[in-house]
Structures are given as C-alpha cells and as structure tokens.
Amino acid sequence: MHVTGTVPPPAPAPQETPAAPVPTENPTASSTESPAGDTGRHARRFGLPVATALVMGNIIGGGIFLLPAxxxxxxxxxxxxxxxxxxxxxxLALVFGRLAERDPRTGGPYVYAREAFGDFAGFLAAWAYWITTWVSNAALAVAAVGYLDVLIPVNGHRWTACLAALALQWLPALANFAGTRYVGAVQLVSTVLxxxxxxxxxxGGLFFFDPRNLGPFHAGGGSTLGAVSASxxxxxxxxxxxxSAAVSAGEVRNARRNVGRATVIGTAxxxxxxxxxxxxxxxxxxxxxxxxxxxxFTDAVNAMFGGAWGGWAVALAALVSMTGCLNxxxxxxxxxxxxxxxxxxFPAAFARRRRGVPTVGVGVTVVLASLLTVYNYASGSGKVFQTxxxxTTFTATVPYLLATAAQLFHLVSGRGERVDRARLVRDGVIAAVATAFSLWLVAGAGYAAVYQGVLFLFAGVVVYAVLAARRQRTA
Structure with missing residues (x-):
C-alpha cells in the first residue's frame, strides 16, 4: 500500500458482546473455528482466490499510478x-506463511509476537498496526478524491471534497458491516477491475516499447549503489x-495451507x-x-493509443483500486x-463480532479515520495530515520486525520444528532476509517519522498499563 506519494493537497490548495472479563485464549490453540454467531449466509470463509485478492488488493493502492514518475x-x-x-x-511473505502454518489464528503479527514474547510484545504489534490502518485509510480516501475529481468535479469546494472523502471511507465500511461474504465479493471484484x-x-506497453524513451541508466549524480538506495x-x-492474509487467517479456509500460498502469490x-x-x-x-x-499512466495510455481519454481511464482505474484497498x-x-x-x-468491546466481522473495530476505525479526514480539510493544511x-510507514514496520523476530526465535529455540536441517537453514536464511527488509523499511521512513512514531508507541505503553491493571484487578 503506497499512499504517501498520492495524497493531494487539501482544498482549496491543490460483535456479539463477550462476557467480562474476556478470557485469555490458549496461545497454542487454533481459532480456525468460527465463534458463535459468525455462521450464516452473510459470514463466509475466504478461499485461496479471495485471500490472494486481499493481499494483492491491499498492496496495490493508488501509488502505482505515480510510481514511474x-x-x-x-x-x-x-x-x-x-x-x-x-x-x-x-x-517476508514466506515468513508470514510459515508463521501462519504454525498458528493460523486471526491477528497475524500480533498473534506471532504474543506467542513468542508475551503480552507486551503482542500489544505493541496490535497497537502499531491499528494506528497504521486507520490513519492510512484516511490518507487513501483523501488521495482517492483527487482521482474522483477527474470524473466528477468535487475539489471546487473544500467541504464537497471532504464529503466525497467521507463517502469513500463509509461505503467500504458498510460492506464490512454486511459480513465477510460481501467483503470478499467486493475485494475480488475490485481486484479484477x-x-x-x-x-x-x-x-500492452511492451508492444509500444521504444528503448530511446528509457533515458540514462543512472540519471542522478553519485554512485550507482547510492542511486539504488535512494530510489x-x-x-x-x-x-x-x-x-493481509495472515491478519485474517481465522477467516481463511484451510488457513495453515492457504495463508502462506495466498501471501506469496499475492505479493509476487x-x-x-x-x-x-x-x-x-x-x-x-x-x-x-x-x-x-x-x-x-495517463501519458502512457495516450502515447500508446492516441487521443485524450487516458486521463479518464486511469482515474477510473485508480478510484476502483483505492476503493478496493479501503475495503x-x-x-x-x-x-x-x-x-x-x-x-x-484491547478493550473488550473490540471482541464483538457479527457475520464474521469485528463490527466495533470497523466502526471505531472508520470514525477515527473520518475525524482525521475532517480535520485535514478544516485545517486547510495537509502538513499535519501528511506527517x-x-x-504510519514506521508503525507498520513494528509488527513486521516482531513477526520476523518470532520466526527467528522459533528456529533458534527449535520450538515446534521437525528435525530437518535443510529446512531449518532455508527458513533461517529467509527469516534473515525478511528481517533485513523490515529494518530497511524503518531506515527508509526517515528520522522524523521514526521519532514521532516512537511517541505513538510510547502512548500505547500507557494504554497497555491501564488495561493490564484492570485485567489483573478483575482476575
């Protein structure tokens, strides 16, 4: 999901309720069975095609339409x-597949971090990932308004654009409230479209390919290695x-097998x-x-086929792409x-689920994202919003690092591993590469993002302290 390069300037500048206390799950138990009330025609487990579409749809947002430039x-x-x-x-996808094979429960990196390192590490993974999702959803919606404006002029007035951004957030939320059956259908259709x-x-562009358009191999100054790192x-x-598939593993059929396959196929x-x-x-x-x-992409379509319809076609494709990503x-x-x-x-209310979807979590997320969106347009400056x-590009790496660390922990400790030296070596190399990739993500976020992201994590420490104290008092 690449949103930071696609967020346009704001206008006018361009679940059944669980009983309290919530029982702690056995970390080694599989939650591939649906909780009571999650069955029915509106709740449906994802097969391999939908799980793959979830991964591909969430990776590819609107940023691809600006990446070449x-x-x-x-x-x-x-x-x-x-x-x-x-x-x-x-x-990283292979690591998630191996971890899901070991523990195919809903939650992904949270489950892996908690099972390996305890409650606090699990909470940090969940907290960081939650912040990433709802802030990014607001960013996606604001960016999508820029593409919508090509089809239907909405950026002429600040609050018209704001309402359009809110609608783009709430429509996918309504699909989620309707149940996993509709979430899967929307995701599959939007990914295909x-x-x-x-x-x-x-x-098609390969048939119109002209090597003279490529320009120099190394256009900037400095070393080639520096150019690779910068790009x-x-x-x-x-x-x-x-x-994506690992986080929703509890809703995937035959999760021990399909989560890994969907993750690798979708990423590739x-x-x-x-x-x-x-x-x-x-x-x-x-x-x-x-x-x-x-x-x-508009310039490419116009160069390939002539005419001036490329802008409309690309805007429509980007809008569909980002709506599916929001879903x-x-x-x-x-x-x-x-x-x-x-x-x-987390607060017990987040454990409420209806038709296979954690409805309270969806509601809280879309409300927070909506408030951030309104603040973005009301302030008249996208600086705070873009910061x-x-x-979120830093907070997203926290669960990644914890998950890869969990895999390394299992490999080194030998927990749950069969005596197969070749497989251990292979998994160890893959986990090391995934760890390096996650650290590279942290470095790429920049000093300011890491500094402020750490403040978000420290705020989570306070929340964890309150929740842990309440849980201990109740027990």
Whole structure:
C-alpha cells in the first residue's frame, strides 16, 4: 500500500458482546473455528482466490499510478531497486506463511509476537498496526478524491471534497458491516477491475516499447549503489500489505495451507504488476517528460493509443483500486484489535463480532479515520495530515520486525520444528532476509517519522498499563 506519494493537497490548495472479563485464549490453540454467531449466509470463509485478492488488493493502492514518475529521476537503475525490494517482500511473505502454518489464528503479527514474547510484545504489534490502518485509510480516501475529481468535479469546494472523502471511507465500511461474504465479493471484484487497466499498460506497453524513451541508466549524480538506495526509499512502502492474509487467517479456509500460498502469490503478483507497469511506462513516455509528469499512466495510455481519454481511464482505474484497498484495509483494521481484545489486551468491546466481522473495530476505525479526514480539510493544511501518514510507514514496520523476530526465535529455540536441517537453514536464511527488509523499511521512513512514531508507541505503553491493571484487578 503506497499512499504517501498520492495524497493531494487539501482544498482549496491543490460483535456479539463477550462476557467480562474476556478470557485469555490458549496461545497454542487454533481459532480456525468460527465463534458463535459468525455462521450464516452473510459470514463466509475466504478461499485461496479471495485471500490472494486481499493481499494483492491491499498492496496495490493508488501509488502505482505515480510510481514511474517518482523513480524516473534516478533512471532505469530504479528497476534494480524494484528487484531487490521484491526479494525482501517475498521473503517476508514466506515468513508470514510459515508463521501462519504454525498458528493460523486471526491477528497475524500480533498473534506471532504474543506467542513468542508475551503480552507486551503482542500489544505493541496490535497497537502499531491499528494506528497504521486507520490513519492510512484516511490518507487513501483523501488521495482517492483527487482521482474522483477527474470524473466528477468535487475539489471546487473544500467541504464537497471532504464529503466525497467521507463517502469513500463509509461505503467500504458498510460492506464490512454486511459480513465477510460481501467483503470478499467486493475485494475480488475490485481486484479484477483494477488489474484490467494495469495489465493493459503493463503488458500492452511492451508492444509500444521504444528503448530511446528509457533515458540514462543512472540519471542522478553519485554512485550507482547510492542511486539504488535512494530510489528504493521511494518504493519501500509500496509493499505494505503483505501480511493481509495472515491478519485474517481465522477467516481463511484451510488457513495453515492457504495463508502462506495466498501471501506469496499475492505479493509476487503485485510485484509483477509493479515491475511491468513501471517498465512499460519507461518505454512509452520519453524520460524528460516522465520526470515532470503528474500522471505517468495517463501519458502512457495516450502515447500508446492516441487521443485524450487516458486521463479518464486511469482515474477510473485508480478510484476502483483505492476503493478496493479501503475495503480490505477496513477489515484488517478491525481484525488485529479483535484478536487482542479476546486476549484482554484491547478493550473488550473490540471482541464483538457479527457475520464474521469485528463490527466495533470497523466502526471505531472508520470514525477515527473520518475525524482525521475532517480535520485535514478544516485545517486547510495537509502538513499535519501528511506527517501522520509518514509516521504510519514506521508503525507498520513494528509488527513486521516482531513477526520476523518470532520466526527467528522459533528456529533458534527449535520450538515446534521437525528435525530437518535443510529446512531449518532455508527458513533461517529467509527469516534473515525478511528481517533485513523490515529494518530497511524503518531506515527508509526517515528520522522524523521514526521519532514521532516512537511517541505513538510510547502512548500505547500507557494504554497497555491501564488495561493490564484492570485485567489483573478483575482476575
């Protein structure tokens, strides 16, 4: 999910209630069985296709439509950065698959961190991930308004744009309230619809490819390694969302097998679209024009087929892409607090679930995101809002690091592992690559984002202290 490069300036500048106390789950138990009340025609477990669509749909938001122009100043050396990042993202996907095979419960990184390191580590994973989701949802909605404005003019007045952003958040939330059956249907349809135009450019552009448009291999100054690192910093956050199937593992059929497969297939599919799409745009739009382009996919479509309908087509594709992304992230924003609430590490209300969806978590998330959106438009300045979005790029890495650390912990301690030296070595190498990728994400967030993100984490420490004290008093 890449949103920081797509957030336009604000206008006018461009669940059944659990009994209290909530019982703590057995960390080794599988929660692949639905809680009472989650059955029925509106609650349905995700199969492999929907789980894969959830991963791909959450990774690919609206940022892909600006990525080629973002990395064009570095030259085609940025394609090497894509390749390096893809290796790291797939390594992280494989780690999530192995962890889900060991423990296929809803919650993903929260479950893995808590099982390996205890309640506090689990809470930090859940807290950081929750902040990431609802702030990012607000960012996605504001960015989507920029694409909606191409189809229906809404940016002429600040509050018209604000209402449009709120509608784009609440429509996916309503699909979530309707049940997992509708969440899965919306996610599958939106993923298919977004991939049709993306593949049109990614694959069709190869037939219009002109090597003279590529420009220099290394367009900037300095070393090639420095250019790879600089362009990678622009691309790092494009792979956020690889954990999507693991977070919703409790809603995936045959989770021990399908979560890992969906995570790897979805991540690899998103990487293929990213790479081919960027390469096709590089080869169809002249480099000097691409560097200053504000709509590279539009320019590519117009160059390939002529006419001026590229802007409308790309705007529609981006809007569908981001709506589907909002649908998936709204579900994920409620799943981790739900898992933590069942263990007594989040307020008990978050454990309420109806039709397979943690409704209280969805409601709280969409309300917080809506308030942040309104504040963004009311303040008339996107600086605070954009700073918060940058902070989420750091908070997202906290559960990643804890999950990869949990995998390393299991491998080194030998817990739950069969005596298979070759597999242990292979999993150890993959976990090490995934850990390096997660640390690279932290470094790419920047000093300011890390500093402010740590403040968000420390605020969570206070919340944990209050919840832990209440739980101990009740016990």
């Amino acid at each position: 973002s990395v064009a100043p570095y030259g085609t050396v940025s394609l090497i950065a894509f390749g390096v990042l893809t290796v790291g993202a797939i390594a 977004k991939f049709v135009p993306l593949l049109l450019v990614a694959v 990678a910093a622009m691309l790092l956050f494009s792979y956020l969302g690889v954990e 599919g998103a990487a293929l679209v990213y790479l081919l799409g960027t390469l096709s745009v590089f080869g169809t739009v002249a480099h000097d024009r691409l560097v200053t382009s504000t709509a590279p 998936g992230w709204t579900l994920l924003s409620a799943q981790t607090p739900y898992a933590a609430a069942r263990d007594g590490l 918060l979005v940058l902070v």
